[in-house]
Amino acid sequence: MDSLQGILHGLAIAATPTHVLYTLAGVFIGTMISHLPGIGPSAGIALLIPVTFGMDPMSALMMLTGIYYGCMYGGAVTAILLNTPGDAAAVMTVLDGYPLARKGRAAATLAIAAVSSFIAGMIGVTALSFVAAPLAAVALHFGPTEYFALICFALSTVSALHGKSLAKGMIAVFMGLGLATVGIDLQSGVPRFTLGFTELLDRVNFLVVVVGLFAIAEVSRMVEGTLGGTLHTVRVEGKLWFTRAEWRRARPAILRGSSVGFLCGAAPGLGGTLAAMLSYVLEKKLSKHPEEFGHGAIEGVAAPEAATNADTCGAFVHLLALGVPGSGATAVIMGAFIMYGLQPGPMLFHTNPDIVWGLIASMYVGNIMLLVLNLPLVGILSRILYVPPGILLCVILAIASIGVFSFNSDTFDLYLALVFGMLGYAFRRFDIPKAPLLFGLILGHTLEQSFRQALTISNGDPTVFVRSPIAAGLLVCATISVSASVWSRRKPRNVIQQAKEEADEQIAEHHLVNGRH
Template sequence: MEILIALSHGFAVALTPYNLMWATLGVTIGTAIGVLPGIGPALTVALLLPVTYSLEPTSAFIMFAGIYYGAMYGGSTTSILLNAPGESGSIVTAIDGHAMARQGRGAQALATAAIGSFIAGTLATVALTFVAPLMVKMALLFGPAEYFALMVLALTTVTAVLGSSLSRGLASLFFGLALGLVGIDLQTGQARLTFGIPELLDGIDTVVVAVGLFAIGETLFVASRHRYETEEIFALKGSKWMSREDWSRSWKPWLRGTLLGFPIGALPAGGSEIPTFLSYLVEKRLSKHPEEFGKGAIEAVAGPEAANNASAAGTLAPLLSLGLPTSATAAIMLAAFQQYGLQPGPTLFDTNPDLVWGMIASLYIGNFLLLLLNLPLVGIWVKLLVIPRPWLYAGILVFATLGAYTLNNNVIDLVVLWIIGVIGFGMRVLDVPVAPCVVGLILGPLAEQQFRRALAISQGDPMVFFTHPLSLALLVIAALLVIVPVVIRMTRGRREPEPVNSDLKT
């Protein structure tokens, strides 16, 4: 009841014409930028940050919610028509979605993705509405030791599930943690790794690193591969509508995908890779036509795409209620909160109910608007795919540098952007995942703060992390996540199969 009152208050905030305008603008440009090849949701959110600087926080986050969901919708269009998944969550969608596009069933693939995203997004937003306040209640029981353990768990899962090898994931994570050290130590005021450059005292901005890795690194990589790769775009033709059979084969995968996506996204173990892969496997097992999988089965688009969107909503639960980002996109959203001097967590629900509930309400609104934007207007978005590559990437770099420069209006940020971009190119070539770096950069300093707080309370006794049952449990789970796969790999011997996701971008 309490929750419904809060939510209806949120709708009152979000439905004012002024905020509704920002929500509409958010979903529209979120879709437009998300559709562009090479731009996933994380980069979309990072590139569109400057647009919100002049807004007051509530409107800014209402717009963000729209951008976030819009980028998810736009990303599925790119993966289906171009086989260019902008982030790891749409890799599975791309397999069968692109196969459908080859067979001239691109419109049906886009439709099942859009309707599935709408259903999953809406159900998952309902779940978020009720789960987030529960998590807030739980969070109030947490002390610094538990927070630290939770952050360790989040860092471990982001690292362990991504990429082709654990050491690559860890290299990315520790690089991010090292970048997080730069700047003034909050507790003692001492400068760390700043090399006497005053601009570095405030630390390295998460947004600069994310844009450097996702935009500059990626553009450099595409530039280096440009001559050796050809792209095919499949035009939409024939009937635009899903047949009766399409519907009957889609609706169950939508619901099952939602059921998989939200809980896994909401766990601090988060991420969208696991639920989308699980959804694919589940649908293949349950399908009457398992032989079609990989060759354009509509279930294999409907399920994973629903799972992807549901986990995107799920990710917001730990972000809003615990201040815990579990994906690169969530890390950038957290950076956006910090930009406004806000720290997501239990207190945010008390101090800024307008913002939190307005944002949640606008997720419902945004989802509805996106269904309208994506079903009838999909032809317009498809046109964005044919922008000539030289202009597309030139434009991406212009806006990437604009975003980095306008953060603090200084050229040092552009220097950092360049360095991170070149490193990002190297990571891309050597198949090192970049998401752990972004999450590590923003979580590292927060984890350090909780760690030191916990030890200050325990007067320096490090056992505090192991004597609190909750903290111990979280740390044990984190350790198992690292150890179990290694043990499995060793017992399986050397005939280990090539990992499915060895070419992840994020």
């Protein structure tokens, strides 16, 4: 009842004209920022903090928070239309969003992404309102040992992204884990695998890898198709809305993605990218048609989009309930809190309840605004696919280059993106999946650091990984997941297929005998 009263009180604050205007400004700016790969929510919020000097703290925090979930909301647009993720969390949306757009379902895909984001955002804010404190208390029990076990479990599920060949998928995974080791070793301070480039001391930039593998590789595909005369302008067909069949398939994926995203957001350090990956893997595992994933499955868009938007709400669990930022963007927002003389944490609910509940209520208002802003643009945005391939190629290159360069203002990142673009082209030619490489890259650093920290704390005792009930349970789940994956690939062929092959062999032998006669 206290939470319900707090929400109603917060809605009264958030609904004032001034606060509505600043919330609208935040979500609009965030949506625009999300269309430029490379800036992202953290950089966008940091750039706008100086603008808020002298503003009312409530208005400023509402606008900065609106930028955060506005960025997460709009990252799917370029992912679906241009094969270029607007932010790291939208990388999983590319896998099925772009193939759906190329099939003429761009408008429907953009609509399902917007609706998924809206539903997940509302579910996430509601969960934030009622279960913030209990979830934060559970997440506090996660130390290096538990994080290592959790990431092992996450990596064990990557078999769902392997495609047809387990070997090719494993090659991509280990390439990602290898790239995660590049940079300065945090324990010894020694540079590793930098090849003498000082630009690689701060690790390989995830955004550079994503833009290279997807955007620049897509440009190479378009050039190849143009020269070969096989590339044609994609036409948007059918209604500018999803069908009932698509909604029936997307609905359970949205609910599951929302749950996964909020839980990942509530655990500090996991982030929206991992939430999107885990939700995508979960949907492929549960799907009756897993072969459609990667070729245009609507669940492959709905689940990651729901997960990334619910993750933004989960990230506020630690910020508001414990005063600990759960992501890079919430760390910047926490800086804004402190700048205004506010200390996030349990006491904030008692000392400044108007700030807490007003901010939470503004998320309800902001999610409605984002839906109203994005849905009318579905038909207009989908017309991007009508642009001739040559012009579209230049647009993709321009967006990708601006995004990569703006991150560090370093031309080295442009050359590195080109290298990964060549790698992405090779992956496509040899039918090697790209998602496992990204999975290994995003998880590899945390996996290594958690492992070494756990052993340091336990004085090198490896049994530390089974002494924790949470870690032991996760490692058991990882073992079961790997065993099930191997077993499923070795399961006997079905009777019909086996009978057909036997019949073909008999026919071949019959023709051979007749030929000899």
